[in-house]
Amino acid sequence: MQIERTDIGDIMSQAVVHGDMIYLSGQVSSNSDDVAGQTRDILDKIDTLLSRFGVQKTRILSATIYLADISTFSEMNEVWKKWVPVGATPARTTVEAKLAMPEFLVEITVVACR
Amino acid sequence: MQIERTDIGDIMSQAVVHGDMIYLSGQVSSNSDDVAGQTRDILDKIDTLLSRFGVQKTRILSATIYLADISTFSEMNEVWKKWVPVGATPARTTVEAKLAMPEFLVEITVVACR
Amino acid sequence: MQIERTDIGDIMSQAVVHGDMIYLSGQVSSNSDDVAGQTRDILDKIDTLLSRFGVQKTRILSATIYLADISTFSEMNEVWKKWVPVGATPARTTVEAKLAMPEFLVEITVVACR
Numbered sequence: 423m424q425i426e427r428t429d430i431g432d433i434m435s436q437a438v439v440h441g442d443m444i445y446l447s448g449q450v451s452s453n454s455d456d457v458a459g460q461t462r463d464i465l466d467k468i469d470t471l472l473s474r475f476g477v478q479k480t481r482i483l484s485a486t487i488y489l490a491d492i493s494t495f496s497e498m499n500e501v502w503k504k505w506v507p508v509g510a511t512p513a514r515t516t517v518e519a520k521l522a523m524p525e526f527l528v529e530i531t532v533v534a535c536r
Numbered sequence: 537m538q539i540e541r542t543d544i545g546d547i548m549s550q551a552v553v554h555g556d557m558i559y560l561s562g563q564v565s566s567n568s569d570d571v572a573g574q575t576r577d578i579l580d581k582i583d584t585l586l587s588r589f590g591v592q593k594t595r596i597l598s599a600t601i602y603l604a605d606i607s608t609f610s611e612m613n614e615v616w617k618k619w620v621p622v623g624a625t626p627a628r629t630t631v632e633a634k635l636a637m638p639e640f641l642v643e644i645t646v647v648a649c650r
Numbered sequence: 651m652q653i654e655r656t657d658i659g660d661i662m663s664q665a666v667v668h669g670d671m672i673y674l675s676g677q678v679s680s681n682s683d684d685v686a687g688q689t690r691d692i693l694d695k696i697d698t699l700l701s702r703f704g705v706q707k708t709r710i711l712s713a714t715i716y717l718a719d720i721s722t723f724s725e726m727n728e729v730w731k732k733w734v735p736v737g738a739t740p741a742r743t744t745v746e747a748k749l750a751m752p753e754f755l756v757e758i759t760v761v762a763c764r
Contacts, residue, residue, distance in 0.1 A: 423670060423763070425709065427738070432731055434742035438711045440763050442537060445712040448743030481539065483552050484559040486645075488745050492634045503546055510541070514548035515562030515645045517602050518634035520720045520746035531714075531743045535537070535554050556651065556669075595653065597666050598673040600759075606748045617660055624655070628662035629676030629759045631716050632748035649651070649668050 428474055437471045442536040444481075446471055448488070448529040450521060457494040457527045461501040464530050472534055479506065481534045484513040488529040492518035498528055542588055551585045556650040558595075560585055562602070562643040564635060571608040571641045575615040578644050586648055593620065595648045598627040602643040606632035612642055656702055665699045670764040672709075674699055676716070676757040678749060685722040685755045689729040692758050700762055707734065709762045712741040716757045720746035726756055 429436035438445045449471075451463035469479060489498060495516065506512070512532070521529050543550035552559045563585075565577035583593060603612060609630065620626070626646070635643050657664035666673045677699075679691035697707060717726060723744065734740070740760070749757050 425711065425738070425763070430737060430739060432736070433727060433734070433739060434713075435739045436741070438741045440711055443711075445741040445761070447712075447741040448745075483539065483554055483557075484561075484647075485548075486743070488743075492636065495636055499547060506547070508546070509544060510539070511544060511547060511549045513550070513552045513559040513561040513645075515600070515602075515643065516636055517562075517643065522720065522723055522744055529743065529745065531741075533559070533712075535539070597653065597668055597671075598675075598761075599662075606750065609750055613661060620661070622660070623658060624653070625658060625661060625663045627664070627666045627673040627675040627759075629714070629716075629757065630750055631676075631757065647673070649653070 428471070437474065439475060444472065444475055444477060444534040444536065446532050448531040450526045450529045452523070452525050457497045458501050460527050461498045464528065465501065465505045468530065468532055475536060477534055477536055480510040481536065482512040482532050483535055484533045486531045487514065487516040488519040488521060489516065490521050490527045494527065542585070551588065553589060558586065558589055558591060558648040558650065560646050562645040564640045564643045566639050571611045572615050574641050575612045578642060579615065579619045582644065582646055589650060591648055591650055594624040595650065596626040596646050597649055598647045600645045601628065601630040602633040602635060603630065604635050604641045608641065656699070665702065667703060672700065672703055672705060672762040672764065674760050676759040678754045678757045680751070680753050685725045686729050688755050689726045692756060693729065693733045696758065696760055703764060705762055705764055708738040709764065710740040710760050711763055712761045714759045715742065715744040716747040716749060717744065718749050718755045722755065
Protein backbone atom coordinates (compact mmCIF):
# COMPACT_ATOMS: atom_id res chain seq x y z
CA MET A 423 0.00 0.00 0.00
CA GLN A 424 1.34 3.40 -1.04
CA ILE A 425 2.31 6.19 1.34
CA GLU A 426 1.22 9.74 0.46
CA ARG A 427 2.87 12.81 2.00
CA THR A 428 2.29 16.59 2.00
CA ASP A 429 4.63 19.47 2.88
CA ILE A 430 7.62 17.16 2.52
CA GLY A 431 10.66 18.73 4.16
CA ASP A 432 14.17 17.40 4.65
CA ILE A 433 13.40 16.67 8.33
CA MET A 434 9.72 15.73 8.31
CA SER A 435 6.52 15.74 6.28
CA GLN A 436 3.60 17.63 7.80
CA ALA A 437 1.14 14.87 6.87
CA VAL A 438 1.70 11.20 6.02
CA VAL A 439 -1.17 9.07 4.74
CA HIS A 440 -1.29 5.29 4.60
CA GLY A 441 -4.55 3.59 3.61
CA ASP A 442 -7.22 5.54 5.44
CA MET A 443 -4.90 6.68 8.24
CA ILE A 444 -3.44 10.20 8.46
CA TYR A 445 -0.46 11.00 10.70
CA LEU A 446 0.34 14.69 11.25
CA SER A 447 3.61 16.12 12.53
CA GLY A 448 3.45 17.95 15.84
CA GLN A 449 2.02 21.38 15.00
CA VAL A 450 3.41 24.53 16.63
CA SER A 451 2.83 28.24 16.20
CA SER A 452 4.78 31.41 16.78
CA ASN A 453 2.07 33.87 15.70
CA SER A 454 1.13 34.72 19.29
CA ASP A 455 2.92 34.93 22.62
CA ASP A 456 0.13 33.32 24.62
CA VAL A 457 -1.09 29.74 24.78
CA ALA A 458 -4.66 30.54 23.70
CA GLY A 459 -3.49 32.31 20.54
CA GLN A 460 -0.97 29.59 19.66
CA THR A 461 -3.58 26.86 20.29
CA ARG A 462 -6.05 28.59 17.97
CA ASP A 463 -3.42 28.87 15.24
CA ILE A 464 -2.34 25.23 15.68
CA LEU A 465 -5.94 23.99 15.45
CA ASP A 466 -6.36 26.04 12.25
CA LYS A 467 -3.25 24.37 10.83
CA ILE A 468 -4.64 20.94 11.72
CA ASP A 469 -7.95 21.80 10.00
CA THR A 470 -6.02 22.91 6.90
CA LEU A 471 -3.79 19.83 6.78
CA LEU A 472 -6.76 17.48 7.19
CA SER A 473 -8.79 19.37 4.57
CA ARG A 474 -6.20 18.47 1.94
CA PHE A 475 -7.45 14.90 2.28
CA GLY A 476 -11.10 15.96 2.43
CA VAL A 477 -11.17 15.15 6.14
CA GLN A 478 -12.87 17.04 8.98
CA LYS A 479 -11.97 17.19 12.66
CA THR A 480 -14.69 14.65 13.50
CA ARG A 481 -12.26 12.10 11.98
CA ILE A 482 -9.48 12.74 14.51
CA LEU A 483 -8.89 9.55 16.48
CA SER A 484 -6.28 10.71 18.98
CA ALA A 485 -4.40 13.84 19.99
CA THR A 486 -1.28 14.35 22.09
CA ILE A 487 -0.87 17.84 23.54
CA TYR A 488 2.48 19.05 24.89
CA LEU A 489 2.43 22.23 26.98
CA ALA A 490 5.68 24.05 27.74
CA ASP A 491 4.10 25.00 31.08
CA ILE A 492 1.35 22.74 32.45
CA SER A 493 -0.09 25.68 34.39
CA THR A 494 -1.49 26.91 31.05
CA PHE A 495 -3.67 23.77 30.83
CA SER A 496 -7.00 25.64 31.33
CA GLU A 497 -6.14 28.37 28.82
CA MET A 498 -5.34 25.77 26.17
CA ASN A 499 -8.41 23.74 27.13
CA GLU A 500 -10.80 26.67 26.64
CA VAL A 501 -9.73 27.01 23.01
CA TRP A 502 -9.72 23.22 22.52
CA LYS A 503 -13.27 22.84 23.91
CA LYS A 504 -14.67 25.37 21.45
CA TRP A 505 -12.94 23.61 18.58
CA VAL A 506 -13.64 19.90 19.13
CA PRO A 507 -16.93 18.62 17.67
CA VAL A 508 -19.65 18.00 20.29
CA GLY A 509 -20.18 14.24 20.60
CA ALA A 510 -17.12 13.40 18.50
CA THR A 511 -14.13 14.23 20.71
CA PRO A 512 -10.91 12.27 20.12
CA ALA A 513 -8.87 10.28 22.64
CA ARG A 514 -6.40 12.73 24.22
CA THR A 515 -3.22 12.83 26.28
CA THR A 516 -1.82 16.09 27.69
CA VAL A 517 1.59 16.45 29.35
CA GLU A 518 4.19 19.12 30.02
CA ALA A 519 7.31 19.18 27.83
CA LYS A 520 9.77 21.83 26.73
CA LEU A 521 9.46 22.33 22.98
CA ALA A 522 11.96 22.86 20.16
CA MET A 523 11.96 26.67 20.44
CA PRO A 524 11.48 28.65 23.66
CA GLU A 525 8.67 30.67 22.02
CA PHE A 526 6.59 27.52 21.42
CA LEU A 527 4.11 27.16 24.30
CA VAL A 528 2.09 24.26 22.93
CA GLU A 529 2.49 21.48 20.35
CA ILE A 530 -0.30 19.18 19.17
CA THR A 531 0.10 15.89 17.30
CA VAL A 532 -2.96 14.14 15.86
CA VAL A 533 -3.79 10.86 14.20
CA ALA A 534 -6.90 10.92 12.01
CA CYS A 535 -8.62 8.77 9.42
CA ARG A 536 -10.38 9.38 6.13
CA MET B 537 -15.51 3.50 7.97
CA GLN B 538 -17.38 4.55 11.10
CA ILE B 539 -15.77 5.81 14.30
CA GLU B 540 -17.12 4.50 17.61
CA ARG B 541 -16.48 6.27 20.94
CA THR B 542 -17.11 5.59 24.62
CA ASP B 543 -17.17 7.96 27.62
CA ILE B 544 -17.57 10.92 25.29
CA GLY B 545 -16.78 14.14 27.14
CA ASP B 546 -16.60 17.71 25.92
CA ILE B 547 -12.78 17.55 25.91
CA MET B 548 -12.02 13.96 24.99
CA SER B 549 -13.48 10.49 24.60
CA GLN B 550 -11.90 7.79 26.76
CA ALA B 551 -11.88 5.28 23.87
CA VAL B 552 -12.10 5.81 20.12
CA VAL B 553 -12.48 2.84 17.78
CA HIS B 554 -11.86 2.81 14.05
CA GLY B 555 -11.98 -0.52 12.20
CA ASP B 556 -10.14 -2.91 14.45
CA MET B 557 -8.02 -0.21 16.09
CA ILE B 558 -8.70 1.15 19.60
CA TYR B 559 -7.17 4.43 20.81
CA LEU B 560 -7.48 5.20 24.54
CA SER B 561 -7.04 8.60 26.18
CA GLY B 562 -4.14 8.92 28.62
CA GLN B 563 -5.38 7.28 31.82
CA VAL B 564 -4.61 8.81 35.22
CA SER B 565 -5.65 8.06 38.79
CA SER B 566 -5.99 9.98 42.01
CA ASN B 567 -7.05 7.08 44.20
CA SER B 568 -3.58 6.69 45.73
CA ASP B 569 -0.69 8.97 46.58
CA ASP B 570 2.00 6.58 45.37
CA VAL B 571 3.02 5.52 41.89
CA ALA B 572 2.41 1.81 42.48
CA GLY B 573 -1.18 2.40 43.60
CA GLN B 574 -1.92 4.81 40.77
CA THR B 575 -0.37 2.44 38.21
CA ARG B 576 -2.55 -0.44 39.48
CA ASP B 577 -5.66 1.72 39.22
CA ILE B 578 -4.73 2.96 35.74
CA LEU B 579 -4.14 -0.59 34.47
CA ASP B 580 -7.56 -1.57 35.88
CA LYS B 581 -9.12 1.32 33.96
CA ILE B 582 -7.39 0.19 30.77
CA ASP B 583 -8.69 -3.38 31.29
CA THR B 584 -12.20 -2.00 31.79
CA LEU B 585 -12.11 0.27 28.73
CA LEU B 586 -10.78 -2.52 26.51
CA SER B 587 -13.34 -5.01 27.86
CA ARG B 588 -16.16 -2.83 26.46
CA PHE B 589 -14.94 -3.91 23.04
CA GLY B 590 -14.40 -7.53 24.11
CA VAL B 591 -10.65 -6.99 24.03
CA GLN B 592 -7.98 -8.25 26.43
CA LYS B 593 -4.58 -6.79 27.28
CA THR B 594 -2.85 -9.27 24.94
CA ARG B 595 -4.23 -7.04 22.15
CA ILE B 596 -2.34 -3.91 23.26
CA LEU B 597 0.06 -2.92 20.50
CA SER B 598 1.85 0.02 22.11
CA ALA B 599 1.91 1.95 25.38
CA THR B 600 3.35 5.35 26.28
CA ILE B 601 4.04 5.89 29.97
CA TYR B 602 4.59 9.37 31.41
CA LEU B 603 6.01 9.56 34.93
CA ALA B 604 5.89 12.84 36.86
CA ASP B 605 9.19 11.77 38.43
CA ILE B 606 11.39 9.35 36.48
CA SER B 607 12.95 8.14 39.75
CA THR B 608 9.71 6.20 40.31
CA PHE B 609 10.44 4.10 37.20
CA SER B 610 11.10 0.85 39.12
CA GLU B 611 8.02 1.21 41.33
CA MET B 612 5.82 1.65 38.27
CA ASN B 613 7.62 -1.16 36.47
CA GLU B 614 6.99 -3.69 39.26
CA VAL B 615 3.22 -3.21 38.89
CA TRP B 616 3.45 -3.16 35.08
CA LYS B 617 5.46 -6.44 34.97
CA LYS B 618 2.82 -8.28 36.99
CA TRP B 619 0.08 -6.99 34.72
CA VAL B 620 1.44 -7.48 31.18
CA PRO B 621 0.81 -10.92 29.66
CA VAL B 622 3.88 -13.16 29.54
CA GLY B 623 4.99 -13.53 25.92
CA ALA B 624 2.63 -10.81 24.69
CA THR B 625 4.11 -7.56 25.92
CA PRO B 626 3.40 -4.40 23.88
CA ALA B 627 5.89 -1.94 22.40
CA ARG B 628 6.54 0.68 25.10
CA THR B 629 8.02 4.15 25.58
CA THR B 630 8.55 5.66 29.06
CA VAL B 631 9.54 9.28 29.72
CA GLU B 632 9.27 11.89 32.46
CA ALA B 633 6.62 14.60 32.10
CA LYS B 634 4.67 16.77 34.49
CA LEU B 635 0.99 15.85 34.26
CA ALA B 636 -2.26 17.85 34.24
CA MET B 637 -2.70 17.78 38.03
CA PRO B 638 0.13 17.76 40.57
CA GLU B 639 -1.39 14.67 42.26
CA PHE B 640 -1.04 12.62 39.08
CA LEU B 641 2.21 10.64 39.27
CA VAL B 642 1.76 8.51 36.16
CA GLU B 643 -0.28 8.59 32.94
CA ILE B 644 -0.56 5.71 30.46
CA THR B 645 -1.79 5.90 26.87
CA VAL B 646 -2.38 2.70 24.88
CA VAL B 647 -3.21 1.72 21.34
CA ALA B 648 -4.85 -1.70 21.00
CA CYS B 649 -6.68 -3.76 18.40
CA ARG B 650 -9.69 -6.05 18.34
CA MET C 651 -5.96 -10.65 12.95
CA GLN C 652 -2.83 -12.02 14.58
CA ILE C 653 -0.24 -9.95 16.44
CA GLU C 654 3.44 -10.72 15.78
CA ARG C 655 6.21 -9.61 18.16
CA THR C 656 10.02 -9.61 18.20
CA ASP C 657 12.48 -9.27 21.09
CA ILE C 658 9.74 -10.12 23.56
CA GLY C 659 10.79 -9.13 27.07
CA ASP C 660 8.90 -9.26 30.35
CA ILE C 661 8.31 -5.49 30.18
CA MET C 662 7.97 -4.78 26.47
CA SER C 663 8.50 -6.17 22.99
CA GLN C 664 10.84 -4.20 20.75
CA ALA C 665 8.52 -4.57 17.74
CA VAL C 666 4.81 -5.40 17.54
CA VAL C 667 3.17 -6.06 14.17
CA HIS C 668 -0.54 -6.05 13.43
CA GLY C 669 -1.69 -6.35 9.82
CA ASP C 670 0.66 -4.13 7.88
CA MET C 671 1.39 -1.84 10.86
CA ILE C 672 4.65 -2.00 12.86
CA TYR C 673 4.95 -0.38 16.30
CA LEU C 674 8.46 -0.11 17.77
CA SER C 675 9.34 0.48 21.41
CA GLY C 676 11.16 3.71 22.21
CA GLN C 677 14.78 3.06 21.20
CA VAL C 678 17.66 4.31 23.35
CA SER C 679 21.43 3.88 23.29
CA SER C 680 24.24 4.00 25.80
CA ASN C 681 27.09 3.39 23.36
CA SER C 682 28.09 7.07 23.27
CA ASP C 683 28.01 10.00 25.68
CA ASP C 684 26.85 12.53 23.10
CA VAL C 685 23.51 13.01 21.37
CA ALA C 686 24.90 12.60 17.84
CA GLY C 687 26.44 9.21 18.66
CA GLN C 688 23.36 7.97 20.49
CA THR C 689 21.09 9.15 17.66
CA ARG C 690 23.21 7.29 15.09
CA ASP C 691 23.05 4.11 17.16
CA ILE C 692 19.28 4.44 17.71
CA LEU C 693 18.65 4.93 13.99
CA ASP C 694 20.74 1.81 13.31
CA LYS C 695 18.58 -0.12 15.77
CA ILE C 696 15.43 1.11 14.04
CA ASP C 697 16.83 0.01 10.65
CA THR C 698 17.61 -3.41 12.11
CA LEU C 699 14.20 -3.88 13.75
CA LEU C 700 12.37 -2.84 10.57
CA SER C 701 14.56 -5.08 8.41
CA ARG C 702 13.25 -8.14 10.27
CA PHE C 703 9.94 -7.46 8.56
CA GLY C 704 11.56 -6.66 5.20
CA VAL C 705 10.79 -2.98 5.72
CA GLN C 706 12.93 0.08 4.93
CA LYS C 707 12.92 3.53 6.52
CA THR C 708 10.85 4.94 3.64
CA ARG C 709 7.95 3.07 5.30
CA ILE C 710 8.12 5.01 8.58
CA LEU C 711 4.87 6.93 9.02
CA SER C 712 5.58 8.84 12.21
CA ALA C 713 8.38 9.38 14.72
CA THR C 714 8.36 10.85 18.23
CA ILE C 715 11.73 12.09 19.46
CA TYR C 716 12.39 12.76 23.15
CA LEU C 717 15.53 14.73 24.00
CA ALA C 718 16.79 14.80 27.59
CA ASP C 719 17.98 18.35 26.84
CA ILE C 720 16.20 20.28 24.08
CA SER C 721 19.34 22.39 23.53
CA THR C 722 20.78 19.33 21.73
CA PHE C 723 18.05 19.62 19.07
CA SER C 724 20.42 20.67 16.26
CA GLU C 725 22.98 17.98 17.04
CA MET C 726 20.28 15.30 16.88
CA ASN C 727 18.79 16.86 13.77
CA GLU C 728 22.07 16.76 11.84
CA VAL C 729 22.23 12.99 12.24
CA TRP C 730 18.49 12.61 11.55
CA LYS C 731 18.70 14.65 8.31
CA LYS C 732 21.42 12.42 6.90
CA TRP C 733 19.41 9.31 7.74
CA VAL C 734 15.86 10.10 6.57
CA PRO C 735 15.14 9.35 2.90
CA VAL C 736 14.96 12.42 0.67
CA GLY C 737 11.33 12.95 -0.37
CA ALA C 738 10.01 10.35 2.06
CA THR C 739 10.34 11.92 5.51
CA PRO C 740 7.87 10.80 8.20
CA ALA C 741 5.57 12.94 10.35
CA ARG C 742 7.59 13.95 13.41
CA THR C 743 7.16 15.37 16.92
CA THR C 744 10.16 16.40 19.06
CA VAL C 745 9.96 17.37 22.74
CA GLU C 746 12.17 17.47 25.81
CA ALA C 747 11.74 14.73 28.41
CA LYS C 748 13.95 13.12 31.01
CA LEU C 749 14.49 9.48 30.06
CA ALA C 750 14.62 6.22 32.03
CA MET C 751 18.38 6.38 32.69
CA PRO C 752 20.41 9.59 33.15
CA GLU C 753 22.86 8.44 30.45
CA PHE C 754 20.10 8.33 27.83
CA LEU C 755 20.14 11.63 25.91
CA VAL C 756 17.60 10.75 23.23
CA GLU C 757 14.81 8.23 22.69
CA ILE C 758 12.99 7.64 19.40
CA THR C 759 9.66 5.85 18.89
CA VAL C 760 8.45 5.05 15.38
CA VAL C 761 5.33 3.69 13.73
CA ALA C 762 5.92 2.12 10.32
CA CYS C 763 4.08 -0.05 7.81
CA ARG C 764 4.96 -2.95 5.56
